Amino acid sequence: MKKLLSVAGAALLTVLAAIFAVGQPAHAAAGFSVSNGRLYDANGTEFVMRGVNHAHTWYPQQTSSFANLKALGANSVRVVLASGDRWARNSAADVTNVISLCQANKLICVLEVHDTTGYGEQSGAITLDRAVDYWLSIAGALVGQEKYVIVNIGNEPYGNQGYATWATDTANAIKRLRAGGINHTIMVDAPNWGQDWSFTMRDNAGTVFTADPAKNTVFSIHMYGVFDTAAEITDYLGRFRTAKLPIVVGEFGFDHSDGNPDEDTIMAYSQANGIGYLGWSWSGNGGGVEYLDMATNFDPNNLTSWGQRIFNGANGIRATAREASVYSGTTPPTTTPPTTTPPSSPPPTTPPAGGCTAGYTIVNSWQGGFQGEVKATAGPSAITGWTVRWTFANGQTISQTWNATISNSGAAYTARNVDYNGGLGAGASTSFGFLGSWNGSNTTPSLTCTPS
Template sequence: MKARLSVALATLFALIVSALTVMPAAYAATGFYVSGGRLYEANGAEFVMRGVSHAHTWYANRTGSFAGIKSLGANTVRVVLSSGDRWTRNDAADVANVIDLCRQNRLICVLEVHDTTGYGEQAGAITLARAVDYWLSIASVLAGQEQYIIVNIGNEPYGNQNYGTWAADTSDAIRRLRAAGFDHTIMVDAPNWGQDWAFTMRDNAQSVFDSDPDRNTLFSIHMYGVFDTAGEVTDYLGRFRSAGLPIVVGEFGHDHSDGNPDEDTIMAYSQANGIGYIGWSWSGNGGGVEYLDMVTDFDAGRLTSWGQRIFNGANGIGQTAREATVYGGVGPTGSPTSGPTTSPTIPPTGFPTSSPTTPPPGPGTCVATYSITNQWPGGFQAEVRVTAGGAPISGWTVSWTYGDGQTISQSWNAAVTTSGAAVTARNLGYNGALGVGASTSFGFLGAWTSGNSIPTVRCVATA
């Protein structure tokens, strides 16, 4: 009997030790950690990145961009830095200021070294080992910031040539950072200019993850022309999800010189599967890709069509972002916060901001709710949310008539036409089909003079 009890106790002890052993090492630290293919804050709240990149190293004086990015609802900003090898070095003092700006604006800060871009193909590009030298040189301002920053070792660290050593070089870089005391979540970019068309990162991700003593590595895929179909997007991201490996879309756009990426699937699949995404980029693009600017001249009030799509479109940042709990955002057990924490302008007292509540629709029908989301003298921004009834629908048409002479100047996520005061909005190809009780939204900018009353809206569904 004593022997059997001893064996039982020994077995129980082994199980306890085993359970403790497999807990993520980073969980015991003070910042972000990954587990089961997902990213968590130190308190155990899951965090899904919804953000954009900002080219700080080339526009270091545009510090107001952090507030602008936050005002449109982002919870993350990916900040371009330089080691000094290709562009002006961002020293420790500058990086400390960047981190402070992120914290002031309640943003999680992904810091990346851009000098590695296209190594092996791009003249002047540096190795991942050289990027690690940079991180070690500014370690003093990164220490203690594990709750607020993620270290993206190097942007697109290989081009389309000589990328066969990506796995070994990435593992070596991670181990050097860990040996130097870095307890941060480490993000690693794919080769092939970030797009991994040869599947080098995909096929070696497990071994790279296992090489991290903290098991706290996050993989980043950049999605441009290589990912121009829904199948390519879902297959790539799905393989990481199935393998239990953490993945984020670290860059993507709505168009590119190498092809037209399927941004609708990127955003929809990411939202459905709890995958983070970071769009490229806030403002200041050149070299023929100026169309990737989200705002004009770094002005949050001047959204481009790409900016409208990523911030205000279906599965966009404004609709899906949740602020990090370290800043007071509510985690998955509570009512999540979303969008900007403050509004730059508030509708004047007495102006209604939303159409009256409508009874739930019946089968094969839809209901639309019109809301004013922002208003200023002479102008406004509005959103219309369309919700399917008791049966799936394949399309919708929303109509209303303005009573105060309002006009519409720009719209997104719907085909909007006007005839005098009458307005008609029809779904686009990607947001017409809605399941039972499912919703989508479209938005627009408009002008008003004497008043801006909420019109009565009508929704007609296509079965």
């Protein structure tokens, strides 16, 4: 469960100092690397995180979440782990399994130790140095995975007390990891329960980056009630961009007990400036922040309003995520690649005035399974809703959907718009998708679209 933030004071402190710009490191072909304030994968292709946090350490049985997040469009997932100091330790074998789940679903794994949360203020929280002990103890699960894994040393490593040593402690933790053979891109969280209202991370980021022998560190800010205005968000993130220091929004929500974060600006500014974001969190929240669940009871077909917003809304994950190029040309290892080319989408018919059409595309296909997409398009007049119907001819079935409510009677399927994508202007389109199964043949059905 996410611990409640304890933010002191109502306003941000005055700007304390300028951020120091740093030079570009050489590209590290073995894995992710940082250059000129940007994150690059092992192919040298820029990678912008678009994903969410998943509380694996408290819900280790929810392994299907990785596939569900991928189906919803994510390209990365920040995975909650525990060192054993506050919560049950995730073993090296478990971490290996988590990484394999990320790889199977073409996700980049950001692994974090949660036991550091609120150190100096939260009872039982551990130091960054203690978190490094954990990482080095499971180094065998990490080494060789630099293309797929980013190591986030410790979650929200200080509360609102004792954070003055953040820069020194963080630099020392990075150097210990490097000396211990951890060559991955390292992510570091801000103090003040991750929100850096004291600007401690912001004003010392250049020094910490330079302390990394590999010059391969990314900074992570958590945006909750401290970041409730567009000016605060754009100023904070913009200073990192100007200084050419890599910044990621490692956690954020649409609401919080300490204030109402401006999630629209967080997502829009991040998209406009190539900044990664990872929303909190997929499911399983407690302690009074249950409203931050994106899915009810880990069910991808039962997204909350927050889940709909981050996955399907403006500047959301589905519209902006790009899969890491290290996965290009690969197929899920648990399936067999298709032996035939997926059929193309049939052209829509000409709609009557005020009507709509629908086109069907098989986005991806493998032995026994496929991903489909349907595009509904309004005719020459605006519509307020739509219903698409089709009948499968080869016994195909649908197991998971998004952006539509789908029902069936045998092979006959009916898809209706959801609240946020029913209204379409003249000629405007929207899409919904699904995962399905097939056996033998997977022919494209004929579709009808009816406005409502």
